[in-house]
Amino acid sequence: MYPIVKKVVLSSAVKEFEVRAPMVAEKAQAGHFFIMRANERGERIPLTIADYDREKGTITTIIQELGASSTLVGQMEEGDEILDFVGPLGVPSEIELFDGPTVLVGGGIGIAPIFPIARALKAAGNEVISIIGARNKDLLIWEEKMASVSDKLIVCTDDGSYGRQGFVTDALKDLYAERGKLAAVWAIGPMPMMRAIANVTRPWAVKTIVSMNPLMMDGTGMCGACRVQVGEETKFACVDGPEFDGHLVDFDLAIKRLAIYKDQEKRALAALEHKGGHCGCQ
């Protein structure tokens, strides 16, 4: 069992958890994810390793409650124990010293997974420019943490309640106009946001890396649920990714694949609420 040592409520549907999982913390690197199962009823859900502390043996993650299984997690409290926790999974981000500025774009809770990559790029000696965005000020997370690993931090909100008003794509375009040359761009957030960033950088021919979040189950390459079309090839995001060349990913198909179980997901959430969350099942 994997105890929750700390929980922070960031907004009504977004929670930060620090979980004791020493074997995973020992090996964690930027770009890794893990898979957890809250209890016997829950699905195996993939979440990004947003931070880790090897000495304390803990992993930090930020989870957004969307459907039944993430809600089950969101309802857990400090001291509760997670039933299964496996990782680190996936291929870590390729960190090197780039010739020019590296830009990290995080949208919504995508800011959390972008943090360890920014930190690693900075530690490798890169110039790190971060662009983070949220719908409004209340939904913006980890601004200070991002500032601490960035040479420059640009904050955007859709409604202008904080930072500059507008989308992260606009901020990126302005940055490009200002600097003329960017060495590499990482984008993590909802699939439509990653698609938009990839479309913006395509004409510039700037290396653009996105972190795909398809449906997953085992996370070891066994089930094929996480298939992503990358150029001519089919890739398994859990073992070949989750990071891919954003200019090659078929986002339209990836977005459709996310909805495969849409009807059942609604029923699952209804069933969960009917049983009163995690008390109904333990």
Next chain:
Amino acid sequence: MSVKDRPNRQEMPCQAPEERIRNFREVALGYTEEQAVLEAQRCLQCKKPKCRDGCPVEVLIPEFIQAVAERNFAEAAAQLKEKNALPAVCGRVCPQESQCESKCIIGIKSEPVAIGRLERFVADWEMAQEGQMAKEKCTSATSTVSPKGKKVAIIGAGPAGLTCAADMARLGYDVTVFEALHVAGGVLMYGIPEFRLPKAIVEKEINTLCQLGVNVQVNMVGGKTFTVEELQQKGYEAIFIGTGAGLPNFMGIPGENFCGVFAANEFLTRTNLMKGYDFPNALTPVRAGSKVAVLGAGNVAMDAARTALRLGAEEVSIVYRRSEKEMPARAEEIEHAHEEGVQFKVLTNPVEIVGDEQGWVKGMRCLRYELGEPDESGRRRPVAIDGSEFFMEVDTVIVAIGQGPNPLVTQSTPGLELNRKGTIYADEEGRTSLEGVFAGGDIVTGAATVILAMGAGKKAARAMDQYLQSK
């Protein structure tokens, strides 16, 4: 009594097809005591029992059958367990017709003794005695050997790894099994459906192993959470790799990533391991659709087809490019699939999967085939018929055309020699190219059977013991 006059083989009682396609309960119900005794009495108790040559784990077949004939079921169980760590599993899923029963002398003139069914009967009888016997036997097994004070690691808790672990524990080693999923059992838990192999039975047999002192650690992915080299540094003096062949193959035709196209592994894992048949009590969804095509004709394909029926699909077809004679599935599974109304579209193969604007499968462009000359496997090669293209309307495609070895462990273990297809190179006894590292089961042979994996685990345990003794 001459062989010809022997009574007929006892039929296996089964749930009626129209009833069983609406539930996930076991199809075959098992022999009654009377049936088991009658069947056991058919055995000639051969001096040189040929049947044993057909069993990869060398079950004491005439001995345990004799005990059944004498109604001494406890003795039968003891004889069986002597060689087989998972008798309730093997009695259900072994391809007996091509293993032990294919060698049975009675089979020459009449039907062979139903060795598998008797094995299942005995194992179930023993479990019904609340596993008391098992416990006694375990403690005596562990106490008769002096602990050797040496640590060994097993990677992968499928039949190969579990058998190796059990034998090493009996020999007095300190055994830890590292499993990637959240439960032990491998394909027995995630692949083979509940209606063919109830999970409670697998769990019980695995618990018996744990009572031997085997420490099973789940949620541990070799190549990710740990590496072979790190295990060696932590003092594991011998390591067995039994990570199976879990990587699903796809056909490589256009349209394979449309919504509604699943690998059989995904479909079966959602249903079995994640208990999707009990959705939404279990929160993992599974979707069968209404018109389902299953590509392939092995055990995996039959399981996927029969599972789809039980999940409510209206029409389920096996689509296979050879004929029914060449199908690799166990005879019983093919028969059961027929009885349940699965359609067999043989000499047919898709060349493209077609989707709609929403990205969902709406059908397959297929070709018809005829059988030509035999190929290197000895089976007649299917040849596409010119101009035979047609459209098959389906809303779900389940791909069950085989599995390759998972590369997570092999990629992270420098110096480990591989075969051409990425399986681990190992000799007859399971020794790999790395000192102290052994391997067996599907990761060595490619997708095969439970009993061959168990046989490989057993042989490797012997070799590991030798290696550790001589070290």
